[in-house]
Amino acid sequence: MAMKNYRQFLFLLVAVVSVGFVSIVFVLQWVLYFKEGLAWDGGLAEFNWHPVLIVTGFIFIQGIAILVYRLPWTWKCSKLMMKFIHAGLNILAFAFAAISLVAVFDFHNAASIPNMYSLHSWLGLTAVILYGLQIALGLCVYLVPIIPESMRAVFMPVHVYSGLLIFTSVIATALMGITEKLIFGLKNPKYKDSPPEATFVNFLGVLIMVFGALVIWIVTCPAWKRPNEQLLSSQPTSGGDATRTMGGTVLSICSTTDWNDPEANCDTRKRNNKPDQSGQRSTV
Numbered sequence: 001m002a003m004k005n006y007r008q009f010l011f012l013l014v015a016v017v018s019v020g021f022v023s024i025v026f027v028l029q030w031v032l033y034f035k036e037g038l039a040w041d042g043g044l045a046e047f048n049w050h051p052v053l054i055v056t057g058f059i060f061i062q063g064i065a066i067l068v069y070r071l072p073w074t075w076k077c078s079k080l081m082m083k084f085i086h087a088g089l090n091i092l093a094f095a096f097a098a099i100s101l102v103a104v105f106d107f108h109n110a111a112s113i114p115n116m117y118s119l120h121s122w123l124g125l126t127a128v129i130l131y132g133l134q135i136a137l138g139l140c141v142y143l144v145p146i147i148p149e150s151m152r153a154v155f156m157p158v159h160v161y162s163g164l165l166i167f168t169s170v171i172a173t174a175l176m177g178i179t180e181k182l183i184f185g186l187k188n189p190k191y192k193d194s195p196p197e198a199t200f201v202n203f204l205g206v207l208i209m210v211f212g213a214l215v216i217w218i219v220t221c222p223a224w225k226r227p228n229e230q231l232l233s234s235q236p237t238s239g240g241d242a243t244r245t246m247g248g249t250v251l252s253i254c255s256t257t258d259w260n261d262p263e264a265n266c267d268t269r270k271r272n273n274k275p276d277q278s279g280q281r282s283t284v
């Protein structure tokens with residue numbers, strides 16, 4: 001099944017993966033070249049696992065997990081297979097985030113630094129807990145076979161909203177953490193004096209922001225949604241017809257939307273609620 005604006009999708013996909021990779025290279029360069037390296041010894045080198053695992057797992061892997069349903073090459077895979085891939089990547093990202101928290105708590109305890117005093121730590125721990133809940137609920141609702149389709153459909157808008165809320169909170173929390181670390185860690189010269197480390201890590205922050213923005217753009221474009229299962233099996237060649245204005249508003253959506261798929265009939269951007277060509281209404 002053809003994808004509308006395939007070239008634009010491909011360009012954005014290459015951009016998002018490249019920006020993600022460069023962010024990982026930047027965070028590694030930060031801790032290995034500017035900071036104390038990586039170790040598990042209760043010292044600053046153990047703390048450094050915190051940003052490395054967050055950028056690699058909680059940001060990059062989570063971003064890819066959000067996008068997997070959009071990849072047109074996977075549309076021939078079964079929905080169940082895609083659910084396993086989506087869930088597996090999210091569980092991996094959660095594991096990275098959890099280990100990164102162990103590293104920072106361990107470091108704080110070894111150095112007798114109080115725990116959970118900063119806004120960064122409050123929002124960060126909240127994001128990790130909500131992410132864990134999101135995964136647990138997602139597994140129960142979408143992978144336990146006895147759950148009725150109607151319940152899956154009702155839960156889908158919540159799943160999509162909370163997934164994007166958590167992802168954007170993670171980006172914001174990471175930017176707060178980066179700023180904190182630069183203020184704490186740069187003494188002579190200070191952050192305000194713009195030493196090379198400060199400029200380099202500011203760029204890392206910009207990359208993380210751009211990565212998040214690209215993920216959100218791709219995932220909220222209705223034209224790039226995975227078509228519903230009936231369409232995939234019955235219309236091997238037809239393309240969809242969704243259009244986006246400069247401001248991101250969807251003007252029209254035709255055949256590739258998921259009008260019949262209870263697990264996919266929530267768009268993150270509001271669709272018009274008029275009947276489609278077959279007279280059906282969106283149930284969002």
Ligand code: HEM
Pocket residue numbers: 050051054055058101104105106108114115116117118119120121122123124125127128169170171173174175176177178179180181184
């Ligand atoms: C969204 C991703 C992140 C989450 C969920 C997160 C979570 C946390 C948590 C829960 C703490 C408190 C640990 C304790 O009190 O013992 C903490 C501390 C810290 N984090 Fe992060 N963090 C994230 C990203 C980052 C990044 C990318 C950096 C950059 C270096 C960073 C820097 C720090 C620093 C300096 C501390 C110690 C000071 C403080 O407690 O605020 N964090 N983080």
